[in-house]
Amino acid sequence: MNIYGRSFHTLWGGNVICPVMYPDLHDYIVEEGGMEELTAALDPLGMKVSVTTGGGSFFVAWKDGTEEARKAISGSARQTQEDIARVQAFVTFLLEINDANGVLSREALVRAAEISTAIDSSAALRDSLSTVAMTLAVKNTATDHSRISGILSKMRDMGYLKLLSKEREEYIVTGRIDLFYDMMEHFASHIGAVEMAVQREEQGSLF
Template sequence: MFEHTVRLLLEGVFICEITHHEAFAFLNHPANQQAVNDYLGKIGLRLASTAHGGAFFAAHIETGGPEKKAAKEVFTKIKHELRPLVAFLEFVMRASQKDDVICAGSVIETASLMLSIDSNPTLRSDLQSLANLVKGPAADSSDRARFNKVLNRFKDEGYLFLANSEREIYQVTGKIEFIMEAIAFLSEHEKIALEDEEAEVTSQGSLL
């Protein structure tokens, strides 16, 4: 299990209970965590986990805090890349008519959501916009094809796991925790960077 788990981590996989149950259980033992971390440390990596412990992943060993300018650039890049994901999560919440925040383990039932979409012109329009936003081969004009395109995209990206192929039931994976934490972290750094810029402008203005 050690070799299998390390291989997954080196491939950039986010190991969670939903997608890799055995590897996740293996990493939940402190001794195994230490062994894996020691191995990764030899190649400049470390074993990391999300704040809520929903997923493990390999990260580069930190050598210092990121510069504020670099953090702002990274935030802008991630914000652009995550736009489809955020739009998808918001769409699912509206279609399911639930106020609960989507998190690791949340269930997405395709058939149930399609019933809501078919009966709501606004959702159908939003789905078309979402499908256009998501990268991938163009889907045909049916709402079902558009929704399948979106689901397959986020499954391929590791955010969804097909728990029941016959009933087309998906589960949100632990990778979602990492993304939410990254957004919160980078948002805070973006705020700090903007505050510093405003202070600098104010200071320059007082000198002129």
């Protein structure tokens, strides 16, 4: 499959293309005319290639103002709300361990050993670890290490981390974190609308 096809299917599958996760696809979009080609392919489908506020991370979204977009957003309100809560718990926990930059940003390194060292000297952090493991529905929580490994694996599966070293359990944060921050901002400014959409979904309303 050529780079256009790989880019299209990567985006269509709900992934975020960034320099960390897909450096070649990112270069194609930014430097090799990929944005124009992908936009032309997605436009008839009512979709578009969007870029996160900070720039550099690309994803597929519905075209603005369409009825399909409204229905899709309303229909996914509950899932969006739950996803935000899960990722927020993880981000907050990492910042409790190391908040040198004040924010968890793309390309930040996440090391299991650093987390383990931090919780060994703090009962509060160990409690936070347990809370995050529960929030992410980590199955194996018998030990601190299993909780840490489970949390990092979950975040990798969700696309927020890329594994750098399996042996050392070292990860790098991907551009999906940029999309998360955009979602957080949108959620904060439209919280009433999101909550109403969730309530309608719980009541089984049709859109």
